[in-house]
Amino acid sequence: MSLLERLNQDMKAAMKNKERENLSVIRMVKASLQNEGYKLGRQELTDDEAITVLSRELKQRKDSYREFKAAGRDDLADKLEFEIALIETYMPRQLTEEELESIVIETISETNASSKADMGKVMSAIMPKVKGKADGGRVNTLVLQHLS
Template identity: 45%
Template sequence: MSLKDKLQEDWKAALKNKDSFRANVISMARAAVLQAEKVDGSKLDDEGVIAVLSKEVKQRRDSILEFEKGNRQDLVEQAKKEIEILLEYLPQQLSKEELTEIVKSAVNEVNATSIKEMGKVMAAIMPKVKGRADGKLVNEIVKQILQ
């Protein structure tokens, strides 16, 4: 079953179970996928759907920071619940330790010695962790290792 089909089936199940919050989150995810397909003019495969869902998770994580600044704990909790639901459709996320190992091997691979070579390191890492790690976290770990 493709990821799009799984989203469709889970959306139907959430509606049947009268779980409106889950149904709304899945519906927003499906809408984002459909919008991406409309823009590209082609059907997305599972990898494309994962990219769209990763973007949705990133937007919500960024929103959490803004909600915390605005002291809106209710919206922070809602965004966290939405992220939990969306993460069910993404590949298993890498731990910070696993990411650190990947970063160290990439640094050795490109022979990076200073923060000026961060772009090379990021270019080597991102294809390996696509959909399995937040780019902001990867960026922080690369900065720590290169300093």
């Protein structure tokens, strides 16, 4: 089942069960996916493109969550925490620290990287492998650890 089909199914269930918060988040996600499709000039997005859009939505909410928490706006932070949790259900399973570290080590050896100067080369090779499955910040930290 494609991501859009799953979203449509969940949207119908949220309507039937009168789950306003779920419905609102699902509609926002669907709108983002449709807007991306319009930008690319087609109806359907590939799974990779959809994951990219979901990752972007998730990152925006996580950034806003941190800012609201820092500003003491717990009411807004709680709303975003709910949205983050719901969006994460549509994301692929996240890699464990061990799995991610294994991919980092493998990619460093594939690219023959030896110093921090090779950081860009390693990151550009590794990010397609972990797209949607690991946060870029985590990947960056691990790559730095192994290159120093």
